[in-house]
Amino acid sequence: MEKSNLDDSMKRIQKDRDEMAFSEIFDFFAPKVNAYFIQNGIRFESSEELTQEVLSTVWVKSNLYDSNKSALSTWIFTIARNKKIDFYRKNSKINFKEEDVREFLYQDREIDLIEENEAKKQMERINNELDEQQKIMIKMNFFENKSHKKIADELEIPLGTVKSRLRHILTKMQEFLR
Amino acid sequence: MNGTVVKNQLIFDFASGVLGPAKSLFASTYLQLNSNASKISSTFENMLGENLMYNENIHPKNLKYTDCISSENTKPTPNANDPVTSFFGKLDNLNWKQVYKGFKEYTAKIDDKDELKLIKMDPGVSVPLHSHGGKEFILVLEGSFCDEYGEYSKGDIQINDQKIKHTPIASRHTGCVCLSITEKDVIFFGKYGSFLNLFTFIKSFFKPK
Numbered sequence: 001m002e003k004s005n006l007d008d009s010m011k012r013i014q015k016d017r018d019e020m021a022f023s024e025i026f027d028f029f030a031p032k033v034n035a036y037f038i039q040n041g042i043r044f045e046s047s048e049e050l051t052q053e054v055l056s057t058v059w060v061k062s063n064l065y066d067s068n069k070s071a072l073s074t075w076i077f078t079i080a081r082n083k084k085i086d087f088y089r090k091n092s093k094i095n096f097k098e099e100d101v102r103e104f105l106y107q108d109r110e111i112d113l114i115e116e117n118e119a120k121k122q123m124e125r126i127n128n129e130l131d132e133q134q135k136i137m138i139k140m141n142f143f144e145n146k147s148h149k150k151i152a153d154e155l156e157i158p159l160g161t162v163k164s165r166l167r168h169i170l171t172k173m174q175e176f177l178r
Numbered sequence: 179m180n181g182t183v184v185k186n187q188l189i190f191d192f193a194s195g196v197l198g199p200a201k202s203l204f205a206s207t208y209l210q211l212n213s214n215a216s217k218i219s220s221t222f223e224n225m226l227g228e229n230l231m232y233n234e235n236i237h238p239k240n241l242k243y244t245d246c247i248s249s250e251n252t253k254p255t256p257n258a259n260d261p262v263t264s265f266f267g268k269l270d271n272l273n274w275k276q277v278y279k280g281f282k283e284y285t286a287k288i289d290d291k292d293e294l295k296l297i298k299m300d301p302g303v304s305v306p307l308h309s310h311g312g313k314e315f316i317l318v319l320e321g322s323f324c325d326e327y328g329e330y331s332k333g334d335i336q337i338n339d340q341k342i343k344h345t346p347i348a349s350r351h352t353g354c355v356c357l358s359i360t361e362k363d364v365i366f367f368g369k370y371g372s373f374l375n376l377f378t379f380i381k382s383f384f385k386p387k
Contacts, residue, residue: 003231019243019244019247022243022246022247023243026243026246027243029230030237030238030241030243031235031236031237031238032230032231032233032234032235033230034236034237034238035233035234035235035236036230036233038236039233044239047236047238048238048239048240048241051238051241052238052241052245052246055243055246056246056247058246059246059247070220070223070224070227071224071227071228071231073227073228073230073231074223074224074226074227074228075227076227076230077223077226077227077229077230078223078227080230081193081194081195081226082195084195085195100199100289101199101200101202101203101261101265101288102199102202102203104261104264105202105203105206105261106195106202106206119220119221119224122221122224123221123224123225123228126221126225138225138229139229142190142191142193142194142222142226143194143226143229143230143233145194145195145196167183170183170186170187170190171182171183173186174182174183174186177217177218177221
């Protein structure tokens, strides 16, 4: 499915509570969100429940999405990330306390977002200047939250190399983000 | 280590959702006070969002889109406009502990391996030369301070590690209020150093478990 079609479906949900439009969003994102949870070490049954929560939030809170502020995939990613934090919080071996601050810190945070065009330009630059392995390492480290050790094992490179390359990527990204 | 890299790491870890509660609160406040950090964070969230866009598909087995439409139970969203006030309440009402004249701190009751503290320094007050056992992050909430490395005002972050020895001095006009994360206790040098080291050593026995 094309990005613009998804944006269009989202508009129809916001405007008309269009269930067919929602089914399109669901078909595209549910398997990806489900995969995200599994990549983050959450087992299948739970991943499916969390996926349901994420997509329900998309439906119920669709009016909170503003296409001028972020891409649809970014908005859905932040919802999924917040569900993940919530899940870890409830399932951690440390006694979970009601007052865990993360619950309010990650919810629908209104931050000083960048202009859409500026964001697009930055993304293009980042995509152009990072090579494939660097992109994979970013995905493994920050999207799948794999440890440096695990990344080293999977890519079959030494642990020290993983650390220094990630540090290099972070420095490089700082240049892009100016 | 390059301070910029550590700052970015903090922002990216926040965006990825892997920070503990103490650092989450710290990072969230940082993003709120510092528009540059906030922009970096949103760019990074865009990157992660794009990863989601092109992520592999693992289809849920028993989930249909209609299952997501029926459940309209939403919790009201807590107001997250100011993380520090939401968490600590009004700073004036806190039970501040005086460490020495002109220097007060308040340690957050938070279940985490990192220690989260508020620090308040009266105008012109300085901290004796010290280094750090582990990493320390300082974020200026109000006023400003300076040390051998530069001046830090509202929204600025300073990251200190074992290699750094410094003598921070609060602004003569405004003093300063900072939020700090300590991964391990600091080590003091100089005139009052041994006394303060003893103090932090003794204090470590009385930490709430």
